[in-house]
Amino acid sequence: MADFLSGYSIQYWLESCPQGYLEETEYGHKAGVSESDLILGDDLLREQAIKVTTQMVVGERCALAASSGLINAAPDEAAKRFLATQTLDEARHVEIFTQRLYDLGVGKNDLESTLREHANPNLVKFAEALLEKVEAKDFIPGVVGQNIILEGMAFSVFEMLYAGNQKLNPKFAQTLAGTIADERRHVGFGENYIGALIKEQPEKRPEIEKLQKEMSYYMLATFADQFRDNDARAELETMKKRAVEAGGEESQGTWQGANLAELDPEEMEALLASTVLGEFKTRLGRIGLEYQTPAQP
Amino acid sequence: MSDPAEVHALDPESFEERVHSFQFWFEAVQGYLVDREYGHRPELPEPELTESERDRLVTVLCNYCVGETAALDGASGLIAVAPNRLTKIFLSTQVVDEGRHLEVFRHRLLALGVEHPEDEIERRASPRLREFRRKLEALVAERDWDAAIFAQNVILEAMEFSTFQMHAGYADPITREVLIGIIKDERRHIGFGENELGRRLKHHPTLRERLQRVRQELDPLVLATLEEALGELQVPRAEREDLGRSYLAAVERLGVRG
Amino acid sequence: MSAEIAKLPTEPARRKYELFDDTGFDEVPKKYRKFYRRWGGEGDPLAPNEVLCPVCKIVIRSNRELRPGDRVYCMACMARLRVAEGPDGALVGLVEY
Numbered sequence: 001m002a003d004f005l006s007g008y009s010i011q012y013w014l015e016s017c018p019q020g021y022l023e024e025t026e027y028g029h030k031a032g033v034s035e036s037d038l039i040l041g042d043d044l045l046r047e048q049a050i051k052v053t054t055q056m057v058v059g060e061r062c063a064l065a066a067s068s069g070l071i072n073a074a075p076d077e078a079a080k081r082f083l084a085t086q087t088l089d090e091a092r093h094v095e096i097f098t099q100r101l102y103d104l105g106v107g108k109n110d111l112e113s114t115l116r117e118h119a120n121p122n123l124v125k126f127a128e129a130l131l132e133k134v135e136a137k138d139f140i141p142g143v144v145g146q147n148i149i150l151e152g153m154a155f156s157v158f159e160m161l162y163a164g165n166q167k168l169n170p171k172f173a174q175t176l177a178g179t180i181a182d183e184r185r186h187v188g189f190g191e192n193y194i195g196a197l198i199k200e201q202p203e204k205r206p207e208i209e210k211l212q213k214e215m216s217y218y219m220l221a222t223f224a225d226q227f228r229d230n231d232a233r234a235e236l237e238t239m240k241k242r243a244v245e246a247g248g249e250e251s252q253g254t255w256q257g258a259n260l261a262e263l264d265p266e267e268m269e270a271l272l273a274s275t276v277l278g279e280f281k282t283r284l285g286r287i288g289l290e291y292q293t294p295a296q297p
Numbered sequence: 298m299s300d301p302a303e304v305h306a307l308d309p310e311s312f313e314e315r316v317h318s319f320q321f322w323f324e325a326v327q328g329y330l331v332d333r334e335y336g337h338r339p340e341l342p343e344p345e346l347t348e349s350e351r352d353r354l355v356t357v358l359c360n361y362c363v364g365e366t367a368a369l370d371g372a373s374g375l376i377a378v379a380p381n382r383l384t385k386i387f388l389s390t391q392v393v394d395e396g397r398h399l400e401v402f403r404h405r406l407l408a409l410g411v412e413h414p415e416d417e418i419e420r421r422a423s424p425r426l427r428e429f430r431r432k433l434e435a436l437v438a439e440r441d442w443d444a445a446i447f448a449q450n451v452i453l454e455a456m457e458f459s460t461f462q463m464h465a466g467y468a469d470p471i472t473r474e475v476l477i478g479i480i481k482d483e484r485r486h487i488g489f490g491e492n493e494l495g496r497r498l499k500h501h502p503t504l505r506e507r508l509q510r511v512r513q514e515l516d517p518l519v520l521a522t523l524e525e526a527l528g529e530l531q532v533p534r535a536e537r538e539d540l541g542r543s544y545l546a547a548v549e550r551l552g553v554r555g
Numbered sequence: 556m557s558a559e560i561a562k563l564p565t566e567p568a569r570r571k572y573e574l575f576d577d578t579g580f581d582e583v584p585k586k587y588r589k590f591y592r593r594w595g596g597e598g599d600p601l602a603p604n605e606v607l608c609p610v611c612k613i614v615i616r617s618n619r620e621l622r623p624g625d626r627v628y629c630m631a632c633m634a635r636l637r638v639a640e641g642p643d644g645a646l647v648g649l650v651e652y
Contacts, residue, residue, distance in 0.1 A: 010397040011335055011404075018323050019331055027320060064376065064385065068392060071373035072437075077399065077415060080369055084396025087373060091389030092319040098382065111382075303618050304590045305627045309635055316633040324584030481582045481631075484611040488632025491610055495652025546609065550650055 013085040013185075021181050028096040028175035035103050036169040038246045045239055049172075050104050052161070054118040055222070056097045059154060062127035064090040066134045066146040073137040075197075082189055086147075089182040096175050120225050122297075126150075126218035129211065140197050141208045147190025148283050149215045155183045156276045163253035164260050168243055187283070195287035202288075209292045216280065216294035220273055224297045227269035236265045317383040322390035322485075329481050336401035336475035343408065344469035351409055353529045354472065357464070359421040360526060361402045362414070364457055367430035369395040371449040374437035378445075387489055394482040401475050408471070423525055429453070429518040436511075443497060443504055444511045450490020451551070452512070455544035456519050458483040463540055464530055491547055498551060508553045516555055569620040572604045580613075583630040590616050591631060606648045610634045621646055 024030070039045045067086040074080045098111065106114050130145040158176050165173040198204065227233065243252060244261055252260040256275055263271065281291040307315070315321055332338065346354065372391045379385045406414040433453070436445040458480060465476040498504055520541070527537050548555070576585070578592035592614045594607060601607060603620045611632035621627070625638040627648065636648035 010393065010400045013393075014326075014330060014397075018327065022323065023327075064389065068373040068376035068389065071392070072370050072434075077366065077403070080366070081396040081400050084369060084373065084392045087376070088319065088322075088389045088393040091386045092323075094382065095319045095386055304587055304630065305615075305617055305625070307628065312628050312635065313633075316628075316630055321584060321630075324586075325582060328581030328583070328585070328588070484582065484613070484632045488610050488629070488634050491632075491650070492634055492652060495650065499652050550609070 010081055010085055017085075017089070017182065022178055025174070025178065027099040028092070028178045029171045030174060033171040033174065035100075035171055038168060038243070039104070042242060044235060045242065046104055048235055048239055050101060050106060050114065051118045053097055053100050053104065054115055055120055055123055055226075057094060057101065057115060058119045058123055058127065059150065060090055060093040060097060062130060063146065063150055063154075064094055066130055066142065066150070069131075069134040069137075070139060070142050070146065073134075073139040073142065075139065079193060082193075086186055086189070089186070093179055093182070096179070100172065100175065120222050122218045122221035122225060126215055126222065129214050129218065133211065138207075140194060140201060140204050141211050143190055143194050144208050144284075144287075144289070145211050145215060147186050147194070148287075149212060149219075149280065151183050151186045151190060152279050152283060153219050153276050155180065155187060156272065156279060158183065160255045160260070160272060163255035166253050168246070168252070191283055191287055198288050205289060209289060212280065212284065212289070213292035213294050216277065216292070217297065219276065220294060221297035223269050223273055227265040233265045236268075313383060317387040317489075319386055319390060325485075326482075329478055333474075333478065335404040336397075336478045337471050338474065341471050341474065344471065346409075346469065353531070354469075355406060355409055355411055355417065356421045357526055357529045358402050358406050358409075359414075359418045360423050360426055360522070361457075362399055362406075362418050363422045363426050363430060364453065365395055365399040365402060367426075367433055368449060368453060368457075369399055370430075371433050371437050371445065371453075374434075375442065375445055375449070378437075378440045378442050380442065384493070391486055391489070394486070398479050398482070401479070405472060405475060423522050425518045425525075426522045429515060429522065432515060432518070443494065444507065446490055446493055447508050447511055447553070448515055450486050451494065451547055452515055452519055452544070454483055454486045454490060455547050456523055456541075458487055459540045459542070459544060460523060460526055463527070463532060463536070467530055467532065487547065491551065494551055505552055508551075509555070512548065512553055512555055566622075569622070570603065572602075572616070572618050572620070574616055574618050582613075587630050591629075592616060601645070603646075606636070606638055606646050608632060608634055608636065608648055610650060615648065626651075 022028070035049075039049050064087065067083050067090050071080050071083045071087065074083055101111065101114065102108065130142070130150060133141045133145055158180050162173050162176040162180060165176065198208075227236065240252070240261065254260065256271055258267075258271055260268070277291075277294075284291045330336075369392065372388050372395055376385050376388045376392070379388055403414045406417065411417045433445065433448050436448055461476045461480050461483070465473045465480070468476060494508070498508075523540060524537070527540065574589040576589040578588075580588050580591045580593055583591060592605075594612050594614045599614075601614060602616075604617045605614050606621055606627060607613075608615055608629035608631070611629060611634070613629060613631045615627050615629050615636070617625070617627060621638050623638055623640050623646070627636050627638060628634070629636060629648075635651045637651050638646050639649050641647040
């Protein structure tokens with residue numbers, strides 16, 4: 001265990017992250033790059049960007065609470081050290097996405113009220129299910145919930161957002177690229193480290209599988225709210241039209257083989273949900289857990 | 298962050314927003330950790346130590362690991378209790394600092410030929426330091442922000458700061474470089490603790506009495522641990538008196554009597 | 556100018572200092588390094604634009620001469636200080652919480 005974990009040391013983290021892909025960045029992007037004029041000059045697009053970024057701050061706050069809370073419960077010193085780097089990664093994500101809200105015009109005194117107003121209730125329930133395990137110092141379910149379910153979801157969502165913003169909003173895309181690089185380490189740790197622990201404690205499986213099912217449901221419900229709700233759907237259609245007008249058909253990029261500009265909201269939701277759930281299934285299978293199909297919201 | 302013509306012209310709120318950020322931490326540690334491997338320049342040669350020098354150093358490093366693990370568990374546990382975003386983000390930077398300290402000390406033990414550092418730490422850890430760790434863990438578990446920050450960022454950090462400074466003066470070149478890097482991190486931690494408590498004491502003066510009780514309980518444990526470490530390091534008795542000075546100055550500024 | 560303002564005592568002009576990042580202090584981000592230097596201990600005198608941080612013993616530098624009442628920040632330990640005159644007439648930094 002300790003040998004494998006040497007690849008997740010703080011030394012490695014320092015060389016790859018602060019001294020690697022984050023070098024010469026400010027709040028996750030190149031200095032002097034600003035939010036796209038298309039978003040800042042269009043109230044609807046700006047409002048939508050605030051709503052999306054709010055979900056990211058909520059998710060990252062949950063990840064910060066979970067990774068820091070799990071350090072105390074970690075069974076060995078090497079896992080504690082990895083979780084220390086993850087804690088700082090998550091705090092950085094909270095900081096850069098909070099900064100994005102400020103860049104989008106949210107006043108510093110309005111931050112908490114903006115988060116309360118826009119936070120998706122299903123995403124909050126998703127976070128609560130995980131934090132309940134963390135509070136109970138239940139290490140294995142905590143790490144699966146955090147590093148496989150939460151991080152796995154974030155990984156795919158951020159990749160899709162990255163594809164959609166690469167041309168239209170390079171500043172946001174750069175911020176996402178650094179975050180995705182961090183998430184890769186986190187999901188890697190979740191899989192590699194937990195697999196061995198589950199083998200040692202197979203009695204934990206039912207509890208973890210129940211948590212996966214519950215969290216997956218709230219995740220799907222969050223996606224449904226974002227894509228299927230009538231108001232949200234209409235907004236998405238309008239936004240996409242404006243983005244295509246500004247940047248052309250190719251402006252929204254390609255993700256999972258699909259041109260995002262050509263997908264309607266239902267298709268986008270289905271693509272995102274099937275990608276994330278497919279990833280869960282594969283990852284859980286690798287660590288010896290049986291994927292549980294969640295109820296459909 | 299734009300380049301300020303005069304940093305002291307910032308208003309206090311902007312200053313705090315800057316210094317408690319990941320961005321600040323990130324740019325600060327770049328200065329002294331770049332080109333270091335496990336806290337020192339990789340080209341530094343391993344010193345020739347006598348068996349008894351090596352043995353004493355191993356004991357001291359094992360106890361540093363206990364202190365750093367206590368700080369890692371403490372700082373991470375406090376993130377959930379921290380009252381606001383800036384405090385949470387600052388504590389996250391402290392968590393990774395503490396994790397790094399644990400890692401570099403452990404790596405030093407390996408370089409000194411200790412094959413199983415965890416077993417060695419278990420064997421050589423001071424009972425008083427373990428007791429301190431248990432008490433700190435209890436304060437964190439009770440979500441007692443003020444007492445836990447006092448125990449961790451004022452008492453433990455100030456003591457570590459002084460011990461590492463004194464040890465650096467006597468240490469072999471590799472251990473010295475490792476310690477100097479850690480001291481630079483500790484400056485942020487003790488400053489954060491003192492400022493956070495100073496602000497809270499200003500608004501809640503009754504808190505002072507409670508912190509005095511915490512101090513009375515923890516002081517003997519920390520002072521005895523220090524004495525043990527300095528004995529192992531063979532620091533002349535006359536010089537040991539200086540050690541508690543920075544800690545005593547900090548508690549005096551906060552008005553927390555022993 | 557009103558008579559009221561005309562009566563106010565005028566503060567002698569402060570000396571200006573050009574600061575350079577040349578002291579090897581590496582504990583804060585590059586852009587702030589010129590505002591700090593390491594203290595050499597008791598025999599290291601402080602210039603009129605410098606004051607010692609009592610929390611972490613780093614010398615804080617300003618690009619102007621410091622006077623009692625000025626506010627300065629120590630970025631090495633994140634302390635906010637108010638400059639005051641010490642018992643021996645030298646400037647000292649008092650922590651403000």
